[in-house]
Amino acid sequence: MAFHPPSNALSIKTFEHPKSSKTMLDLKLIRENAAEVEKALARRNGQFSVAELVKVDQRFRDLQTQWELLNQRTNEISELFKTGKADKSQIEQLRAESKELKGKREEIEKEKVALEEELDSLRLGIPNLPHDSVPDGKDETGNVEIKTWGKIPAISNPKHHWELGTELDVFDFERGVKIAESRFTVLMEMGAKMERALMNFMLDLHSKRGYREVFPPILVNRDCLIGTGQLPKFGEDLYKCAEDDLFLVPTAEVPVTNLYRDEILEEEQLTINHCAYTPNFRREAGAAGKDTRGYIRQHQFNKVELVKFCVPEKSFDELEALTLDAEAILEALELPYRRALLCAGDMGFTSQKTFDIEVWFPAQDKYREISSCSNFGDYQARRANLRYRPADGGKPRFLHTLNGSGLAIGRTLAAILENYQQTDGSVKIPKALQPYLGGLTELRPKKDSVKV
RNA sequence: GGAGAGGUGGCUGAGUGGUCGAAAGCGGCUUCCUGCUAAGAAGUUGUACGGUCAAAAGCUGUACCGAGGGUUCGAAUCCCUCCCUCUCCGCCA
Numbered sequence: 001m002a003f004h005p006p007s008n009a010l011s012i013k014t015f016e017h018p019k020s021s022k023t024m025l026d027l028k029l030i031r032e033n034a035a036e037v038e039k040a041l042a043r044r045n046g047q048f049s050v051a052e053l054v055k056v057d058q059r060f061r062d063l064q065t066q067w068e069l070l071n072q073r074t075n076e077i078s079e080l081f082k083t084g085k086a087d088k089s090q091i092e093q094l095r096a097e098s099k100e101l102k103g104k105r106e107e108i109e110k111e112k113v114a115l116e117e118e119l120d121s122l123r124l125g126i127p128n129l130p131h132d133s134v135p136d137g138k139d140e141t142g143n144v145e146i147k148t149w150g151k152i153p154a155i156s157n158p159k160h161h162w163e164l165g166t167e168l169d170v171f172d173f174e175r176g177v178k179i180a181e182s183r184f185t186v187l188m189e190m191g192a193k194m195e196r197a198l199m200n201f202m203l204d205l206h207s208k209r210g211y212r213e214v215f216p217p218i219l220v221n222r223d224c225l226i227g228t229g230q231l232p233k234f235g236e237d238l239y240k241c242a243e244d245d246l247f248l249v250p251t252a253e254v255p256v257t258n259l260y261r262d263e264i265l266e267e268e269q270l271t272i273n274h275c276a277y278t279p280n281f282r283r284e285a286g287a288a289g290k291d292t293r294g295y296i297r298q299h300q301f302n303k304v305e306l307v308k309f310c311v312p313e314k315s316f317d318e319l320e321a322l323t324l325d326a327e328a329i330l331e332a333l334e335l336p337y338r339r340a341l342l343c344a345g346d347m348g349f350t351s352q353k354t355f356d357i358e359v360w361f362p363a364q365d366k367y368r369e370i371s372s373c374s375n376f377g378d379y380q381a382r383r384a385n386l387r388y389r390p391a392d393g394g395k396p397r398f399l400h401t402l403n404g405s406g407l408a409i410g411r412t413l414a415a416i417l418e419n420y421q422q423t424d425g426s427v428k429i430p431k432a433l434q435p436y437l438g439g440l441t442e443l444r445p446k447k448d449s450v451k452v
Numbered sequence: 453g454g455a456g457a458g459g460u461g462g463c464u465g466a467g468u469g470g471u472c473g474a475a476a477g478c479g480g481c482u483u484c485c486u487g488c489u490a491a492g493a494a495g496u497u498g499u500a501c502g503g504u505c506a507a508a509a510g511c512u513g514u515a516c517c518g519a520g521g522g523u524u525c526g527a528a529u530c531c532c533u534c535c536c537u538c539u540c541c542g543c544c545a
Contacts, residue, residue, distance in 0.1 A: 065502070068514040075514090078526040082470045091525085098525045264462060389462075389480090396462090396499085 025126060025379070027057060040129040043136055043344035053122045060115040067108045074101050124232055128379040130344040131353040137343025144343070146355065149327065150336030153419055158362035161414035162294040164421055165191065168443045170413075171295060182292075183284065183299040190443055191413070195302060197436035198409045199277050202304040202329055206406055209325055211275035211306060216255035218278055219246040224258040227384030229350035236285045239299075248281035252305035253403045260309065261384040267391040270399065271310035271318060275406065278303065295414045296368065302409040308402040309386065312378065315400035316353070319375040323355045326371045326406040332432040335415050336360040338367050352377040357407075359415045370411045373404030 030037050030050050041048040077098045080090075135144050165171035170191035176184040187195050207213055225231040225247060230238060239248040249255055256276050265272070280303050284290075291297035306325060310318045323339065330337045342354040351374040358367035381387070381398040388399045420428040426444040429437060 061502080064514085068502075071514060074525080078470075078524095081525055095525050102525095266462095392481095 025123075025129065026382075027123070030054065031057065037129065041127070043130050043134075044127055044347070045138060045345035046127075048126055050126065053119070053126065056115055056119050056122060060112065060119055063108055063112050063115065067105060067112065070101050070105045070108070074098055074105075077101075121232065124226065124383075127349040128352050128376060130347060131375070131377075134347065134353050135341065135343045136345075138345040139343075140346050142343030143340040143346055143356070146339040146341050148336070148338040149331065150334065150360070152336050152360055153362060155362050155421060156423075158418060159421060159425075160294060160363040161361075161417040163363075164417045164425070164427060165295065165414070167425060167445050168417075168427060169446070170194065170417070170443070180299070183297065185295055185298060193437060194413050194416070194433075195409055197433055198412055199302060199304065201332075201433055201436050202406060202409070203275055203277055205329060205332060206275035206304065206306060206325065209328070211273040211325070214256060214259070214274050214276045216249075216252065216259070216276060216278065218249050218255075219244075220249055220255050220258070221246055223261070224254050224384075227261055228254045228257050228380055229383060230254065233349065237283050239281045239283060249278055250282045251280050251405075252276040252278040252303065253307060256305060256307040257380055257386075257401055257403065258384055260386055263386070264396045265309070265386075265388040265399065267311065267388050270388060271308055271314065274307045276305050276307070278305070295410050298410060301411075304406050304409065306373075306404050306406040310400050310402070311388065312397070312400050315375050315377065315402060318400075318402055319353065319355070319373065322402055322404050323357070323373040326357055326373055326404050329407050329412075330357065330359060330370070333412070333416065333430045334432075335412075335419055335430075337370070348372070348374065350374075350376050350379050352379065355404075357404075359411065360419060361415060362418045362421075368411065368415075370415065371405035371407050374402060376401045376403075 025037065031054060034050055034054050037050050041050070077094050080094060135142060137143065162171065162173070166173070168190060169188045172186040172188050176186045179186065203213055219241065222231060222245060225235075225238070230250060238250055241247070255278070256274050259274070260272075280301050282299060282301075284297060284299060287297060306322055308318050308322055327337065327339065337357055337359045340356045340358060342351075342356055347354050354372055354374040356369050357371040357373065359370040360366075361368050377400055378398040380401045386399055386401065387396040389396050416430060416433075417427050420430065422428065422442075426442050428442050429440055434441060
């Protein structure tokens with residue numbers, strides 16, 4: 001696998017000086033570089049075109065100009081009234097003209113509103129541009145392995161985590177289904193404790209490394225989801241509380257990135273680092289039949305998330321730092337992993353560049369994703385109106401956002417079970433986690449215990 | 453859930469239907485003064501989208517005082533609807 005170093009072809013840097021808010025990509029940039037934008041989008045999996053957008057935008061701007069001219073005349077008329085310059089003979093005529101102008105304006109406004117809606121929906125439907133350093137590729141086969149860490153354990157006939165977990169009284173899959181539906185699992189005694197221990201361990205480690213811990217709401221409003229990019233396109237994967245128009249978070253990325261929505265931060269405050277634990281809820285709409293066994297793909301799962309807000313110039317350095325911070329958890333737990341650079345076709349909608357961290361699953365004999373670390377550039381910042389005032393006092397600029405799992409807790413638990421399994425069916429506890437479990441060193445099946 | 457108050461620029465906070473993009477203060481920026489990590493003086497300081505310009509500056513047009521409607525030649529200011537915030541009461545972990 002080849003490593004693709006950053007190139008400087010179509011410079012994503014030109015996106016750093018946005019002029020308008022509430023767009024995902026800078027409209028001006030799209031207008032002026034439509035061909036290059038098309039080309040960058042073509043690298044993604046799926047059909048995205050800006051041609052229609054450019055057309056609607058042009059029509060909208062024409063109308064805008066007409067509308068402004070009508071307003072200008074209206075203002076002139078009222079100026080005549082104000083200054084008393086209008087002849088008495090003219091007054092009635094001016095009143096009539098103004099009314100007529102209003103009628104014309106209303107006509108234009110009708111079309112404008114319709115066009116604006118269309119424009120918004122077109123804009124929100126266009127994904128972020130893959131960075132130049134992102135390799136081409138249609139799907140995960142195009143991803144590039146960047147590094148591997150740790151020694152893959154030699155286990156003969158490794159058991160799957162769901163087998164180990166059931167024997168060790170960690171998971172109760174059947175009762176999870178009874179209580180909710182499929183893809184819901186009950187964590188029994190040691191499972192519950194392990195999950196809680198992992199949560200605390202991860203938050204503590206990240207806190208030590210400079211992330212400020214937050215615990216946000218787990219129900220969020222529509223604006224948040226538009227801000228981070230889940231809406232309007234990916235609503236089918238969300239759980240919704242229809243009566244309140246609130247949604248269960250699919251990731252802590254949503255509430256944490258929206259912490260500073262519509263705010264102007266000071267450059268001195270950046271980089272802001274947050275870590276947050278939340279449960280996450282996903283309908284897994286497109287995942288029918290995938291990972292139906294085990295604890296890998298649940299409708300509800302726990303995760304610690306890392307989120308960064310930084311100045312545009314630093315975001316790629318911060319992406320590396322963030323990825324290392326996520327990897328630090330796996331290294332502390334001594335779980336073998338690799339890092340992959342996602343190709344353009346496999347990247348998330350909002351991302352400019354993404355590293356996946358994949359942990360080794362012995363029974364599956366492969367690496368599975370446990371974290372996804374992305375630089376979004378100013379894409380989310382535009383949608384969520386996240387800005388900062390430069391230290392030199394200039395105009396507010398959009399900042400850059402990043403996030404990554406640090407880590408998915410359920411998958412970490414599953415990975416521990418598999419990688420730390422012993423031939424006698426017991427599972428050792430990683431040293432780093434033992435203090436969080438009262439010094440416990442292993443999980444052992446209770447032969448004499450009756451399954452309650 | 454009941455009653456009341458309120459939503460104005462980066463922040464605090466004035467604002468009689470036209471002189472308000474909006475007083476004042478704070479903060480920011482620039483300059484001056486002062487020999488000391490301070491204080492003072494003056495000026496300046498919203499955002500977005502257009503036009504002019506090679507470009508920037510400048511000039512200029514339009515919009516924006518919670519959102520959306522209405523009245524009016526003209527609305528931050530009057531009317532209606534909605535949203536949100538705060539205070540008191542009730543209820544509750």
